[in-house]
Amino acid sequence: MNLWSIARRNLRIRVLSSGLTTVSVALGAGLVAALWLMIAETEQRYRQSYAGYQAVIGPKEGSPLALVLNTVMNRGYAQGIVPMKVYRELHDGRLAKRLGVNYAIPQARGDFYEGFPLVGTTDEWFTKFSRGKDEAGAPVRLALAEGEAWAFDHDAFVRFAEDKAREVEASLGGEPEAAEDHDHDGDGVPDHAPGEHAEPIPAEWRKAVVGAEVARRLGLSVGGVIVPVHGTEDFEHLHDEAASEVVGVLAATGTPIDSAIYVPISMFLSMDKHEAIHLSSPFDDVTADDIRISAIVFDAKNHLAASHLRTEFQNRSDAQVAWPHVEIADLLRLVGNAADVLRIFAWLVVAVAAMGVCVALYNTMNERRREIAIMRALGARRGQILGIVVLEASAVSALGATLGVAFCHVCAFSFRTIVLERTSVALDWAAFTWDEAWLIVGVTVVGGLAGVLPAIKGSTVEVADHLGPTT
Amino acid sequence: MIEIQNLRKDYQLGGRSVLACSVRELRIGSGEQVALMGRSGCGKTTLLHVIAGIVRPTGGVVRVAGTDLAPLGESARDRFRGRHIGLVFQTFNLLQPFTALENVLLGAVFTGQADGSHRQRALELLDRVGLADRADHRPSELSIGQQQRVAICRALIHEPELILADEPLGNQDPETGAKVLRMLLDIAGDEGRTVVMVTHDPGSAALMQRTVRLEDLREVAA
Numbered sequence: 001m002n003l004w005s006i007a008r009r010n011l012r013i014r015v016l017s018s019g020l021t022t023v024s025v026a027l028g029a030g031l032v033a034a035l036w037l038m039i040a041e042t043e044q045r046y047r048q049s050y051a052g053y054q055a056v057i058g059p060k061e062g063s064p065l066a067l068v069l070n071t072v073m074n075r076g077y078a079q080g081i082v083p084m085k086v087y088r089e090l091h092d093g094r095l096a097k098r099l100g101v102n103y104a105i106p107q108a109r110g111d112f113y114e115g116f117p118l119v120g121t122t123d124e125w126f127t128k129f130s131r132g133k134d135e136a137g138a139p140v141r142l143a144l145a146e147g148e149a150w151a152f153d154h155d156a157f158v159r160f161a162e163d164k165a166r167e168v169e170a171s172l173g174g175e176p177e178a179a180e181d182h183d184h185d186g187d188g189v190p191d192h193a194p195g196e197h198a199e200p201i202p203a204e205w206r207k208a209v210v211g212a213e214v215a216r217r218l219g220l221s222v223g224g225v226i227v228p229v230h231g232t233e234d235f236e237h238l239h240d241e242a243a244s245e246v247v248g249v250l251a252a253t254g255t256p257i258d259s260a261i262y263v264p265i266s267m268f269l270s271m272d273k274h275e276a277i278h279l280s281s282p283f284d285d286v287t288a289d290d291i292r293i294s295a296i297v298f299d300a301k302n303h304l305a306a307s308h309l310r311t312e313f314q315n316r317s318d319a320q321v322a323w324p325h326v327e328i329a330d331l332l333r334l335v336g337n338a339a340d341v342l343r344i345f346a347w348l349v350v351a352v353a354a355m356g357v358c359v360a361l362y363n364t365m366n367e368r369r370r371e372i373a374i375m376r377a378l379g380a381r382r383g384q385i386l387g388i389v390v391l392e393a394s395a396v397s398a399l400g401a402t403l404g405v406a407f408c409h410v411c412a413f414s415f416r417t418i419v420l421e422r423t424s425v426a427l428d429w430a431a432f433t434w435d436e437a438w439l440i441v442g443v444t445v446v447g448g449l450a451g452v453l454p455a456i457k458g459s460t461v462e463v464a465d466h467l468g469p470t471t
Numbered sequence: 472m473i474e475i476q477n478l479r480k481d482y483q484l485g486g487r488s489v490l491a492c493s494v495r496e497l498r499i500g501s502g503e504q505v506a507l508m509g510r511s512g513c514g515k516t517t518l519l520h521v522i523a524g525i526v527r528p529t530g531g532v533v534r535v536a537g538t539d540l541a542p543l544g545e546s547a548r549d550r551f552r553g554r555h556i557g558l559v560f561q562t563f564n565l566l567q568p569f570t571a572l573e574n575v576l577l578g579a580v581f582t583g584q585a586d587g588s589h590r591q592r593a594l595e596l597l598d599r600v601g602l603a604d605r606a607d608h609r610p611s612e613l614s615i616g617q618q619q620r621v622a623i624c625r626a627l628i629h630e631p632e633l634i635l636a637d638e639p640l641g642n643q644d645p646e647t648g649a650k651v652l653r654m655l656l657d658i659a660g661d662e663g664r665t666v667v668m669v670t671h672d673p674g675s676a677a678l679m680q681r682t683v684r685l686e687d688l689r690e691v692a693a
């Protein structure tokens with residue numbers, strides 16, 4: 001028997017009061033823990049999302065943040081175009097050699113299917129893009145959960161670009177076709193650019209690999225069909241000619257990669273209304289370098305490659321370079337500010353709960369005067385009485401905090417599917433963090449401090465006055 | 472064991488000084504069993520509280536178990552009391568949330584750790600007062616006489632040199648009272664402990680070795 005067992009017994013005989021204060025502390029601590037969990041998961045997700053993107057190169061128009069949001073996070077719209085010339089420099093040209101390129105993968109964007117963006121790219125997206133290294137040091141490639149990836153490599157892309165350039169060059173040199181001939185839907189806007197023939201898109205290009213999230217949400221699997229929709233809300237156009245078969249489903253990565261559909265870039269650039277060629281000047285010859293793409297995903301062996309690129313493109317007018325880790329860190333700082341406000345509120349709830357502990361104990365002190373006087377008569381020092389009451393406060397707080405944290409994890413466990421669906425945040429409900437251990441310690445200390453006031457009241461009871469026969 | 476000289480205890484009440492207790496000289500030897508008598512309000516309880524270090528005297532010398540209490544601070548007096556004195560109150564003052572055994576152990580918790588040996592002694596004491604099978608009962612489940620016996624065990628658990636009892640037989644029928652008192656005196660006698668007991672009952676006082684009347688000790692108002 002010791003002071004602790006006395007404190008425990010005191011709590012137990014006031015079950016209701018102890019229970020209610022415990023619950024209020026649990027609520028506060030649970031709220032803090034839940035917030036931490038959400039914030040940590042969100043930050044984790046954002047951090048994971050830029051793995052593999054050392055730099056992204058995109059149009060000069062728009063901000064680096066918009067470029068990163070569009071290319072890495074699948075948010076917003078492409079801000080403009082980059083000529084293929086830049087891509088070739090990065091893929092196997094001058095810059096590629098200088099920086100020791102690991103990969104430079106093109107992206108063409110602008111179409112959607114059921115709200116998910118279509119990304120036109122080459123199969124290097126599946127064979128070269130790497131989200132980091134695994135324990136063995138091997139690159140972590142995108143894996144397929146089902147089916148297989150389509151094949152359309154860099155060389156095929158270059159051939160496609162050259163064909164396209166020739167085609168456009170020929171049509172510019174020849175008889176211009178009447179604009180009306182291309183306006184099949186009669187809306188006054190040509191359905192395809194002059195020189196583009198509404199030829200059927202080859203079936204080998206009409207293949208799609210969908211991200212895990214797309215597959216899950218839309219119930220897509222191998223053999224499914226997607227029909228791209230062009231662009232914005234006020235101008236939507238269904239690309240029936242580009243109906244593509246789903247040939248593969250990517251394994252989940254927990255990043256925005258899961259939320260896009262990947263198609264051969266040739267398919268993307270062959271769709272109606274997609275102007276594949278960007279004419280820098282009507283007097284120049286049209287070449288493959290004029291093919292327009294939206295962005296390039298870049299990674300090099302050289303760690304300084306990203307800053308070299310930045311310097312390189314600072315003075316060029318055809319593209320800009322964005323650093324995903326910097327842009328996303330900036331974004332997180334914004335999220336962080338909002339999170340701080342929430343944190344303050346959560347701590348306020350803890351503070352209110354601590355006050356509850358204080359009031360609940362304080363109220364018992366009058367009825368406990370006699371009991372305290374007896375303990376004092378049995379040799380208990382003021383400090384020991386103080387200790388017992390503070391122990392009670394700390395115990396209630398520690399129990400409350402532990403329950404709160406545990407409850408938060410139980411909630412995370414029970415809501416993990418819903419949260420995953422709504423926010424695509426995969427809650428790691430089983431992971432107990434050091435932060436949570438410190439939260440429990442912190443709440444225990446705060447609760448213990450809240451017990452000091454009632455403890456002082458208790459320890460100043462006049463012993464002689466309360467030992468006589470009960471009146 | 473106890474040496475008191477020129478003791479006074481005054482209380483200030485509404486600017487007026489009330490003399491609660493006054494003793495010119497009192498000596499009680501080690502192992503003595505003394506009955507303290509006197510009419511109501513003459514200061515018996517106050518005197519016990521002074522000896523126990525619960526109340527600080529206004530003046531005079533109080534020496535208990537070789538310790539001069541006057542210069543001691545509050546926590547030192549608490550510690551002194553926890554170590555050297557066992558108290559039995561008129562109302563026994565058992566703590567309701569605790570079992571009989573735990574109530575006994577409470578007498579040792581605040582000065583030492585109520586460890587295995589204390590537990591052993593507590594069970595022996597309970598056995599000695601015939602409550603071995605009631606160790607796990609709460610005070611509310613015990614009769615008044617049984618509660619009183621538990622209170623006696625609590626006063627003895629930490630092997631105090633001095634046991635102070637304030638009308639421990641207050642509300643008892645004389646027979647039960649005498650029985651319980653004999654138990655206390657037996658154990659105290661066997662273990663050589665000093666006992667000072669306040670009582671109004673001449674029969675109880677007769678069981679003690681010596682009787683002191685507080686009025687006789689009063690300092691002649693100078």
Ligand SMILES: Nc1ncnc2c1ncn2[C@@H]1O[C@H](COP(=O)(O)OP(=O)(O)OP(=O)(O)O)[C@@H](O)[C@H]1O
Nearest residue numbers: 482484489490491510511512513514515516517518
């Ligand atoms: N805390 C106090 N404040 C003021 N006066 C007190 C206080 N405690 C005791 N007294 C007074 O001191 C006197 C002695 O009280 P005490 O309790 O010692 O008497 P007692 O001899 O034990 O009486 P009884 O036999 O009725 O128990 C009484 O007149 C009482 O009113």
Ligand SMILES: [Mg+2]
Nearest residue numbers: 515516517637
């Ligand atoms: Mg009295």
